[in-house]
Amino acid sequence: xxxxxxxxxxxxxxxxxxxxxxxxxxxxxxxxxxxxxxxxxxxxxxxxxxxxxxxxxxxxxxxxxxxxxxxxxxxxxxxxxxxxxxxxxxxxxxxxxxxxxxxxxxxxxxxxxxxxxxxxxxxxxxxxxxxxxxxxxxxxxxxxxxxxxxxxxxxxxxxxxxxxxxxxxxxxxxxxxxxxxxxxxxxxxxxxxxxxxxxxxxxxxxxxxxxxxxxxxxxxxxxxxxxxxxxxxxxxxxxxxxxxxxxxxxxxxxxxxxxxxxxxxxxxxxxxxxxxxxxxxxxxxxxxxxxxxxxxxxxxxxxxxxxxxxxxxxxxxxxxxxxxxxxxxxxxxxxxxxxxxxxxxxxxxxxxxxxxxxxxxxxxxxxxxxxxxxxxxxxxxxxxxxxxxxxxxxxxxxxxxxxxxxxxxxxxxxxxxxxxxxxxxxxxxxxxxxxxxxxxxxxxxxxxxxxxxxxxxxxxxxxxxxxxxxxxxxxxxxxxxxxxxxxxxxxxxxxxxxxxxxxxxxxxxxxxxxxxxxxxxxxxxxxxxxxxxxxxxxxxxxxxxxxxxxxxxxxxxxxxxxxxxxxxxxxxxx
Amino acid sequence: xxxxxxxxxxxxxxxxxxxxxxxxxxxxxxxxxxxxxxxxxxxxxxxxxxxxxxxxxxxxxxxxxxxxxxxxxxxxxxxxxxxxxxxxxxxxxxxxxxxxxxxxxxxxxxxxxxxxxxxxxxxxxxxxxxxxxxxxxxxxxxxxxxxxxxxxxxxxxxxxxxxxxxxxxxxxxxxxxxxxxxxxxxxxxxxxxxxxxxxxxxxxxxxxxxxxxxxxxxxxxxxxxxxxxxxxxxxxxxxxxxxxxxxxxxxxxxxxxxxxxxxxxxxxxxxxxxxxxxxxxxxxxxxxxxxxxxxxxxxxxxxxxxxxxxxxxxxxxxxxxxxxxxxxxxxxxxxxxxxxxxxxxxxxxxxxxxxxxxxxxxxxxxxxxxxxxxxxxxxxxxxxxxxxxxxxxxxxxxxxx
Ligand code: SF4
Ligand code: SF4
Ligand code: SF4
Ligand code: SF4
Ligand code: FES
Numbered sequence: 001x002x003x004x005x006x007x008x009x010x011x012x013x014x015x016x017x018x019x020x021x022x023x024x025x026x027x028x029x030x031x032x033x034x035x036x037x038x039x040x041x042x043x044x045x046x047x048x049x050x051x052x053x054x055x056x057x058x059x060x061x062x063x064x065x066x067x068x069x070x071x072x073x074x075x076x077x078x079x080x081x082x083x084x085x086x087x088x089x090x091x092x093x094x095x096x097x098x099x100x101x102x103x104x105x106x107x108x109x110x111x112x113x114x115x116x117x118x119x120x121x122x123x124x125x126x127x128x129x130x131x132x133x134x135x136x137x138x139x140x141x142x143x144x145x146x147x148x149x150x151x152x153x154x155x156x157x158x159x160x161x162x163x164x165x166x167x168x169x170x171x172x173x174x175x176x177x178x179x180x181x182x183x184x185x186x187x188x189x190x191x192x193x194x195x196x197x198x199x200x201x202x203x204x205x206x207x208x209x210x211x212x213x214x215x216x217x218x219x220x221x222x223x224x225x226x227x228x229x230x231x232x233x234x235x236x237x238x239x240x241x242x243x244x245x246x247x248x249x250x251x252x253x254x255x256x257x258x259x260x261x262x263x264x265x266x267x268x269x270x271x272x273x274x275x276x277x278x279x280x281x282x283x284x285x286x287x288x289x290x291x292x293x294x295x296x297x298x299x300x301x302x303x304x305x306x307x308x309x310x311x312x313x314x315x316x317x318x319x320x321x322x323x324x325x326x327x328x329x330x331x332x333x334x335x336x337x338x339x340x341x342x343x344x345x346x347x348x349x350x351x352x353x354x355x356x357x358x359x360x361x362x363x364x365x366x367x368x369x370x371x372x373x374x375x376x377x378x379x380x381x382x383x384x385x386x387x388x389x390x391x392x393x394x395x396x397x398x399x400x401x402x403x404x405x406x407x408x409x410x411x412x413x414x415x416x417x418x419x420x421x422x423x424x425x426x427x428x429x430x431x432x433x434x435x436x437x438x439x440x441x442x443x444x445x446x447x448x449x450x451x452x453x454x455x456x457x458x459x460x461x462x463x464x465x466x467x468x469x470x471x472x473x474x475x476x477x478x479x480x481x482x483x484x485x486x487x488x489x490x491x492x493x494x495x496x497x498x499x500x501x502x503x504x505x506x507x508x509x510x511x512x513x514x515x516x517x518x519x520x521x522x523x524x525x526x527x528x529x530x531x532x533x534x535x536x537x538x539x540x541x542x543x544x545x546x547x548x549x550x551x552x553x554x555x556x557x558x559x560x561x562x563x564x565x566x567x568x569x570x571x572x573x574x
Numbered sequence: 575x576x577x578x579x580x581x582x583x584x585x586x587x588x589x590x591x592x593x594x595x596x597x598x599x600x601x602x603x604x605x606x607x608x609x610x611x612x613x614x615x616x617x618x619x620x621x622x623x624x625x626x627x628x629x630x631x632x633x634x635x636x637x638x639x640x641x642x643x644x645x646x647x648x649x650x651x652x653x654x655x656x657x658x659x660x661x662x663x664x665x666x667x668x669x670x671x672x673x674x675x676x677x678x679x680x681x682x683x684x685x686x687x688x689x690x691x692x693x694x695x696x697x698x699x700x701x702x703x704x705x706x707x708x709x710x711x712x713x714x715x716x717x718x719x720x721x722x723x724x725x726x727x728x729x730x731x732x733x734x735x736x737x738x739x740x741x742x743x744x745x746x747x748x749x750x751x752x753x754x755x756x757x758x759x760x761x762x763x764x765x766x767x768x769x770x771x772x773x774x775x776x777x778x779x780x781x782x783x784x785x786x787x788x789x790x791x792x793x794x795x796x797x798x799x800x801x802x803x804x805x806x807x808x809x810x811x812x813x814x815x816x817x818x819x820x821x822x823x824x825x826x827x828x829x830x831x832x833x834x835x836x837x838x839x840x841x842x843x844x845x846x847x848x849x850x851x852x853x854x855x856x857x858x859x860x861x862x863x864x865x866x867x868x869x870x871x872x873x874x875x876x877x878x879x880x881x882x883x884x885x886x887x888x889x890x891x892x893x894x895x896x897x898x899x900x901x902x903x904x905x906x907x908x909x910x911x912x913x914x915x916x917x918x919x920x921x922x923x924x925x926x927x928x929x930x931x932x933x934x935x936x937x938x939x940x941x942x943x944x945x946x947x948x949x950x951x952x953x954x955x956x957x958x959x960x961x962x963x964x965x966x967x968x969x970x971x972x973x974x975x
Contacts (some may be wrong), residue, residue: 043735043888044735044889045735046889046890046891047890047891048890048891048892048930048931048932049891051929051930058928059929059930059937060929065735080929083922083925083926083927084929084930086924086925087892087896087922088891088892088926088930091891091892091895091896091899091923092891092895094899095898108888124915124919125902127902147892149888151890168730168888170888171713171885171886171887171888171893172883172884172885172886172887172888172894172897172898173883173886173888173895174896175887175888175889175894176886233628234816275903316890340678352658422864448857485652544716
């Protein structure tokens with residue numbers, strides 16, 4: 001490899017060709033501040049916070065996008081550089097709604113840290129430019145007056161998610177990031193994935209806060225409030241309270257939820273198992289009876305909306321199964337009230353989700369049975385953490401406790417739903433047993449694991465070659481579907497998760513402040529879920545005893561009439 | 575054109591190098607060298623692009639060529655196309671020059687009818703060149719090469735990160751030769767009469783003639799073609815007929831809004847890229863704006879900075895926010911409410927903008943400020959003390975008129 005030798009702040013370093021000054025400095029443990037830069041996703045070189053001096057070059061240069069060259073002498077910490085950085089940060093702060101104390105991003109804000117680290121102690125300018133008003137049209141709330149115009153959200157939305165709901169508009173100091181015709185995001189093609197929230201360095205993007213709704217329900221004596229928590233929540237919630245990413249805090253979370261006042265603490269993992277039974281049955285039916293293939297999973301509401309907007313010709317391929325969140329709600333308001341002897345109308349279902357699109361999904365008109373909404377309120381992992389803090393609960397010191405019965409028991413298969421490839425693997429475990437009529441020992445389908453964009457595998461079950469694919473993020477789903485459209489690929493079963501990595505990286509998960517650790521955090525969360533899977537006594541959905549009981553006592557046949565009424569849905573071309 | 579077609583490509587480029595022709599758009603890059611580099615790139619198709627987006631207040635020389643002699647430009651671009659083997663070219667003209675767009679379009683049509691554009695030009699098999707006029711939407715930043723190219727591609731006019739440079743990776747990511755109207759218009763002359771002859775009209779360092787736009791408080795405003803080497807004084811007093819109403823010259827704003835402002839004592843500098851550079855200025859597009867002593871430097875500067883505030887594309891922080899804040903501080907100065915802290919902040923901010931802005935617009939926008947502060951600091955300080963010596967600024971009753 002061609003190596004380039006250079007000097008940074010007096011130290012020699014040798015790096016491969018095409019390395020940036022920023023990366024080269026990192027090798028010397030020299031930290032150059034950045035704001036707009038997101039490696040591989042957003043490299044506009046536009047905020048100019050990272051500028052450095054290069055001897056003999058005119059002006060200062062952005063370290064994030066300037067490549068090294070042989071023999072250059074870089075200085076990252078001179079009075080010129082410090083003055084420039086300070087001036088630039090002051091300029092950003094001057095046009096920013098500086099209300100840290102009431103900002104959802106307080107203490108997790110990259111701008112706040114930058115200002116603190118770079119000695120910003122006063123803002124020497126006066127006026128502010130109005131950049132538009134708060135957009136509260138949907139689950140994603142945007143505050144243009146806190147936006148620092150880094151463009152990260154724009155890049156994530158277009159490049160990663162292939163949605164392009166937002167972009168830059170206007171020029172000069174009036175420049176803003178907004179939607180087409182500055183309309184509410186909810187009226188756009190936005191899929192509510194919340195990936196923009198997670199990548200935003202400041203508090204310009206956040207989820208709609210539904211905690212007040214939940215507090216109110218908890219305090220209403222006429223309501224029987226039950227809660228479900230999605231699989232990916234338990235391996236990330238701890239990060240909000242100082243635990244290492246990936247730590248399974250399920251036990252403490254259950255205790256905290258009881259302390260908050262929920263009447264019953266249940267688990268979405270349970271209804272994930274239920275989804276597998278229904279979806280697996282649907283797959284076998286479609287394969288055996290010449291139904292529409294490939295069957296495409298439907299548990300990611302961001303993906304569903306994406307498909308409804310962009311791939312009308314694949315709507316029939318979508319599984320008619322509701323997502324685990326909605327299935328849980330339907331059961332919690334039908335079967336559960338009978339068993340627990342409560343009035344179904346008094347049951348209030350709260351979901352804790354790693355996902356902002358789940359708020360949208362719960363609000364979809366068709367998500368109700370016999371006049372009862374499946375889900376009454378959805379909060380994200382971050383919102384749950386907020387409630388726990390509000391309640392003065394010392395999370396780290398809580399004892400562990402277990403979910404309530406009867407919607408709280410789950411298998412390992414239900415757990416791995418939170419990872420990309422998890423639904424696929426869970427489904428294959430069940431489908432293989434059903435098709436062979438045996439209980440197979442080999443259940444780890446590692447080919448569909450991992451954080452690759454598109455994963456493909458062919459599995460041989462009962463002398464049948466079943467071709468499967470997993471698309472990680474809607475951008476990759478789009479690539480996959482285009483191939484199918486063009487006749488270049490075909491599959492029996494496809495899993496799509498709107499968020500890259502699956503729910504562990506959902507738009508409602510804790511903010512990773514130091515973005516350079518994102519990959520490591522994601523990997524730790526993934527591992528957290530697979531570890532739970534291995535530790536489960538039952539690792540196949542159809543072996544979950546409470547699921548078996550549910551079918552025996554209530555639903556009858558998988559895919560049958562009652563199951564259809566409660567657990568299946570339909571889609572709309574948008 | 576015919577002569578160019580009889581020459582070896584590299585010989586034609588050699589003539590341009592001998593001509594000592596610097597780009598007339600503002601950046602003043604040696605054209606021959608630029609063409610030589612572009613010629614050497616082995617990738618295609620190559621595009622010829624003309625920056626006819628003349629948008630700087632005080633600059634109106636390209637307008638002159640475009641409306642009076644568009645064929646000169648067309649010929650220059652076609653010679654370039656011949657040398658580079660380009661098949662397509664674009665003339666990017668600002669939307670405000672609607673009438674001129676029409677003139678250029680019909681000139682292109684006529685050239686085509688006469689066989690000077692289109693397929694098999696002048697009967698040469700395989701020498702095809704199509705030229706199109708593209709209308710800009712009226713953004714000053716589109717004069718910046720990469721922003722101009724983005725705009726032709728149909729995107730918002732905002733600059734791209736460099737490198738890669740336009741010559742390697744320009745329009746549609748292909749090698750692109752981008753020059754200004756005046757630069758292209760020199761080419762036919764150079765090919766016809768030779769580089770040395772062209773060069774001999776200028777100085778040792780700057781070849782040929784230059785169109786200068788004389789405006790402001792001067793008697794004979796207009797476009798002048800001058801040989802390099804005459805002084806600014808000669809231009810202003812001999813050709814321009816001196817200052818209006820016999821007033822005193824206060825300063826000259828050279829090279830367009832983003833150029834330097836300097837006092838009368840320096841106008842004996844020769845109009846020559848080298849001499850000007852030595853004096854710390856650049857010729858820019860060749861605009862000479864004459865300002866007499868009825869004007870206040872702070873007030874004048876504020877108007878200039880308002881232009882940049884309006885024209886910043888918004889991509890990078892220093893220019894987007896910086897110009898806005900400079901106007902804010904200058905506003906305070908003209909009202910007599912600015913403090914020493916404001917003045918110091920303004921100086922420091924201007925320096926940061928110059929060194930950290932993404933593109934030439936933001937880097938050069940503070941130039942008038944930096945130079946006016948350098949030569950007229952006293953007047954700024956007077957404003958901080960609530961006095962405007964010319965009586966132009968409103969000083970909440972404290973004005974010194
Ligand atoms: S975005 Fe950051 S700097 Fe801005 S108000 Fe919120 S916490 Fe403070
Ligand atoms: S929520 Fe997703 S789709 Fe909507 S703007 Fe953000 S990134 Fe784009
Ligand atoms: S909303 Fe956030 S991510 Fe998007 S441009 Fe503004 S600051 Fe950057
Ligand atoms: S300096 Fe920055 S904001 Fe100004 S025009 Fe260039 S890129 Fe745009
Ligand atoms: S981080 Fe380098 S320019 Fe923004």
